[in-house]
Amino acid sequence: MQRISNAELILNADGSIYHLNLRPEDIAPTIITVGNPGRVARVSQYFDEVRVKKEKREFVCHTGRIGQTELSVLSTGIGPDNIDIVINELDALVNIDFETRAPKAEHTALNIIRIGTSGSLRADLPVDSFVASAYGIGLDNMLSFYQYQQNLAEAELEDELRAFLKEKMDLPFYVCAGSKALLETVGQGMHHGITLTAAGFYGPQGRQLRLQPRFNTERMEQLGHFYFGKTPITNFEMETAAIYGLCRMLGHQALSTNVILANRPAGQFSPDPKKSVGKLIKFVLQQLE
Numbered sequence: 274m275q276r277i278s279n280a281e282l283i284l285n286a287d288g289s290i291y292h293l294n295l296r297p298e299d300i301a302p303t304i305i306t307v308g309n310p311g312r313v314a315r316v317s318q319y320f321d322e323v324r325v326k327k328e329k330r331e332f333v334c335h336t337g338r339i340g341q342t343e344l345s346v347l348s349t350g351i352g353p354d355n356i357d358i359v360i361n362e363l364d365a366l367v368n369i370d371f372e373t374r375a376p377k378a379e380h381t382a383l384n385i386i387r388i389g390t391s392g393s394l395r396a397d398l399p400v401d402s403f404v405a406s407a408y409g410i411g412l413d414n415m416l417s418f419y420q421y422q423q424n425l426a427e428a429e430l431e432d433e434l435r436a437f438l439k440e441k442m443d444l445p446f447y448v449c450a451g452s453k454a455l456l457e458t459v460g461q462g463m464h465h466g467i468t469l470t471a472a473g474f475y476g477p478q479g480r481q482l483r484l485q486p487r488f489n490t491e492r493m494e495q496l497g498h499f500y501f502g503k504t505p506i507t508n509f510e511m512e513t514a515a516i517y518g519l520c521r522m523l524g525h526q527a528l529s530t531n532v533i534l535a536n537r538p539a540g541q542f543s544p545d546p547k548k549s550v551g552k553l554i555k556f557v558l559q560q561l562e
């Protein structure tokens with residue numbers, strides 16, 4: 274079995290993984306990810322018991338249980354670059370033997386469920402609504418550094434979106450599906466959509482403050498008119514496609530859920546984002562109990 278070098282699998286002095294600062298026994302099989310480190314305690318306040326509280330940089334983790342269901346909640350910070358760290362290190366915690374530094378013979382699949390915030394590209398998807406992502410479309414370049422192979426449905430979606438975009442925008446992108454099983458269970462009762470994962474919040478999502486983006490709000494909103502079958506492109510955020518792509522390659526189940534804080538076509542923002550995020554947290558936890 275190949276030993277992974279000290280420069281590739283980096284462990285801290287206490288045997289924890291480099292950035293997340295977690296040891297294998299610190300995480301549960303189901304992991305809720307949130308962008309904002311401050312959101313971690315807002316999730317774990319509903320746990321019946323919290324057995325682990327650890328943090329390093331933007332990565333805060335609480336692990337415990339609700340009833341018999343073991344859960345971890347972990348903050349990722351913002352963006353696909355952080356997702357590369359989080360998903361690879363979570364996978365290492367369950368699928369690499371830290372003593373031998375070799376992949377374990379038996380694979381462990383995690384459930385990874387994002388509770389995030391997002392902007393809607395559709396006028397009929399108002400602020401404070403919940404979206405579960407059937408697919409993520411990555412407008413970042415993170416997966417181009419891996420040998421990522423799209424499945425049939427993903428390749429069809431890509432072809433149809435390229436045809437739709439023809440002469441409108443030359444956006445490079447990749448397509449990744451989420452877990453169908455989690456979409457139908459945890460995502461039950463939410464809008465189901467296709468989520469655009471941007472590499473930034475302003476220009477990459479067509480926002481203009483003092484700098485003019487290459488594709489402005491109006492052009493970005495055209496993406497909200499695209500359907501794959503009955504599923505529309507719904508929203509913008511900054512993690513979903515990278516989570517879906519990495520989890521697929523590593524053999525984990527992933528679902529991204531987001532509350533809509535901004536409605537781009539209407540130019541509106543949620544009047545009480547904290548309350549809306551709180552409602553999504555409760556909704557998702559009820560589905561997991």
Ligand SMILES: O=P(O)(O)O[C@H]1O[C@H](CO)[C@@H](O)[C@H]1O
Nearest residue numbers: 307308309351389390510511
């Ligand atoms: O609220 P979180 O989970 O951080 O998600 C969204 O909010 C951040 C931008 O404000 C990005 O991370 C985006 O994906």
Ligand SMILES: O=c1cc[nH]c(=O)[nH]1
Nearest residue numbers: 390391392510511535
């Ligand atoms: O518009 C939005 C709102 C939250 N997060 C994003 O990435 N975009």
